[in-house]
Amino acid sequence: MPSEETPSFNLWYEPWITLEDAQGHSQRCGIEQTLLQAHRYTTITELSPLVIVGIRRLLTAILQAIFQPRRMRDLRDLLQQAAFPREPILQFGKRYAARFDLFSPDLPFLQSADLPLQPRKGDRRKTVAYLAPEIPAGSEVVHFRHGSDAAYVLCPICVAGCLCALPAFATTGGQSFRPSINGVPPIYVLPEGQNLFESCVYSLLLPDYQPRTRSQTQDLAWWERQPPIIIGRDQEVLEVGYLHSLTFPARRVRLHPERMGDGTRCSRCGNAATWGVRTMIFEMGECRPKDAPIWLDPFAAYLIPTGTRRNAQPRPLRPRPNHALWREYASLFLAHSQSSHQSGAAEQSCRPRVLDQLAELTEQSDDAGPLYTFRCVGLRTDMKAKIFEWVEAGFEVPLTLLGDPSGGDLVSAAVRFAEQCAKIILDGFDRFMRGNASRRNRNASLRAGMEERFWTALATPFRQLVLRLADAAQRREAQAQWAERCVLEAAEAFRFAAASIGDDAAALQKCVEGEVYVTRRLNNLRKEQMPDE
Numbered sequence: 001m002p003s004e005e006t007p008s009f010n011l012w013y014e015p016w017i018t019l020e021d022a023q024g025h026s027q028r029c030g031i032e033q034t035l036l037q038a039h040r041y042t043t044i045t046e047l048s049p050l051v052i053v054g055i056r057r058l059l060t061a062i063l064q065a066i067f068q069p070r071r072m073r074d075l076r077d078l079l080q081q082a083a084f085p086r087e088p089i090l091q092f093g094k095r096y097a098a099r100f101d102l103f104s105p106d107l108p109f110l111q112s113a114d115l116p117l118q119p120r121k122g123d124r125r126k127t128v129a130y131l132a133p134e135i136p137a138g139s140e141v142v143h144f145r146h147g148s149d150a151a152y153v154l155c156p157i158c159v160a161g162c163l164c165a166l167p168a169f170a171t172t173g174g175q176s177f178r179p180s181i182n183g184v185p186p187i188y189v190l191p192e193g194q195n196l197f198e199s200c201v202y203s204l205l206l207p208d209y210q211p212r213t214r215s216q217t218q219d220l221a222w223w224e225r226q227p228p229i230i231i232g233r234d235q236e237v238l239e240v241g242y243l244h245s246l247t248f249p250a251r252r253v254r255l256h257p258e259r260m261g262d263g264t265r266c267s268r269c270g271n272a273a274t275w276g277v278r279t280m281i282f283e284m285g286e287c288r289p290k291d292a293p294i295w296l297d298p299f300a301a302y303l304i305p306t307g308t309r310r311n312a313q314p315r316p317l318r319p320r321p322n323h324a325l326w327r328e329y330a331s332l333f334l335a336h337s338q339s340s341h342q343s344g345a346a347e348q349s350c351r352p353r354v355l356d357q358l359a360e361l362t363e364q365s366d367d368a369g370p371l372y373t374f375r376c377v378g379l380r381t382d383m384k385a386k387i388f389e390w391v392e393a394g395f396e397v398p399l400t401l402l403g404d405p406s407g408g409d410l411v412s413a414a415v416r417f418a419e420q421c422a423k424i425i426l427d428g429f430d431r432f433m434r435g436n437a438s439r440r441n442r443n444a445s446l447r448a449g450m451e452e453r454f455w456t457a458l459a460t461p462f463r464q465l466v467l468r469l470a471d472a473a474q475r476r477e478a479q480a481q482w483a484e485r486c487v488l489e490a491a492e493a494f495r496f497a498a499a500s501i502g503d504d505a506a507a508l509q510k511c512v513e514g515e516v517y518v519t520r521r522l523n524n525l526r527k528e529q530m531p532d533e
Helices: 031-036 049-067 072-081 086-100 156-169 196-202 242-246 325-333 353-362 405-432 437-469 472-498 505-529
Strands: 017-020 026-029 043-045 125-127 188-192 251-259 275-284 302-305 347-350 371-381 387-398
Touching: 017 031, 026 031, 031 049, 031 086, 043 049, 043 196, 049 086, 049 156, 049 188, 049 196, 049 242, 049 371, 049 387, 072 196, 072 353, 156 251, 156 275, 188 196, 188 353, 196 353, 325 371, 325 387, 325 405, 325 437, 387 437, 405 437, 405 472, 405 505, 437 472, 472 505
Parallel strands: none
Antiparallel strands: 017 026, 017 043, 125 275, 188 371, 251 275, 302 347, 371 387
């Protein structure tokens, strides 16, 4: 047992995961109680959605190891129990709980045990701020927080969450750091059930839906490593199992705990704690060979090259600047018909494999009306070392669309129509309101604002469109109303931008000419889309 002067924070037992129930009440639990009480809570809450993804992937790995579902019947039987059985979870804890102590001298959670618990002379220590992308550290981009990174101290709860997020979100960092197993982080899609228990069961993957490139001979989940040591820079792993991928140690880390003085609070959450972390060893950890086939994470969507680019690597969907996530709805959630894949596009989308499994799991459901909810989380970077923002959004997917390829085609067509409308107003702006050199920068800001106004106005109508497309009887009318709404919002966005150009005679003439041009093209596009209307 740890003494008062021996740091210890065992994630299996200590309360560190914040759970929220249907009434909005919060409770912190350790991993064991989180799993045993998952049916009583709706979701995990945290300051950062990146940490939520990390915790969910850790819980998924643990449950995958405990229950090892092999057939669809295994998942259905588990769902019928409405709660995780106690004994398998308790047995896992008896065997592996020691591997979840943040500050263990010889078995530290997600850290390299060959590094000492306290810094040595000559160690290249880093501030703990490097664990949290939202905290500026070193030469990293400053977001909304300012201060000296050397002054930061994190409590064990925040440290644990940030460590969990590393396997999913460790990104490139200059010449020293290579990204984690998924490369530059993709958009992760997390199934959300009526409670945390259902969310976790929906995240369990049968062998047929796990990455095909996974190792069939070894799967080094973190708690199975003997000893738990990360060699470090240039340590390439040739074989990666599925559980290994969920807990992939992309960084070689060792936390340096110290007793927090009276009045010292965590720089991230503001709470007091007995022990905190200011410094750590933070180095390059494991990576896959550069020529290894891409790891297709079952919780990420990909664009698969076709035609002449067929030999190129698939690329995951990632957040893009000024690009709302709902515009990727069809790629993130829906299947597509074979004809749409043969339309001559350079790439075809492939939704996360977890959704393919969920579609099969629910295809025999007697209830044709439910909506499935998903949480999407991504980290926008410059594809290198700079981190700009995280993105998070929740979406509902009707069951009838989840397994209907024609629904994916319809949603894709709706987004393409909106994109055509956006191109028309942007072209109209460039033709008539670009302005001379002295006004070009100002007008460029108006142009960007016009486009943002258009896409923002369509966000709610799009969600309504998706719900109506789930009903075959409403599809034709829903498509017509969507086309009309896109045209109206595009014209309104253009008029709003044009009104800000100026009030001199020349500007007013350009505005009128531009509105006539844009209106004519939008109406023609709508007639092409709905020729019978």
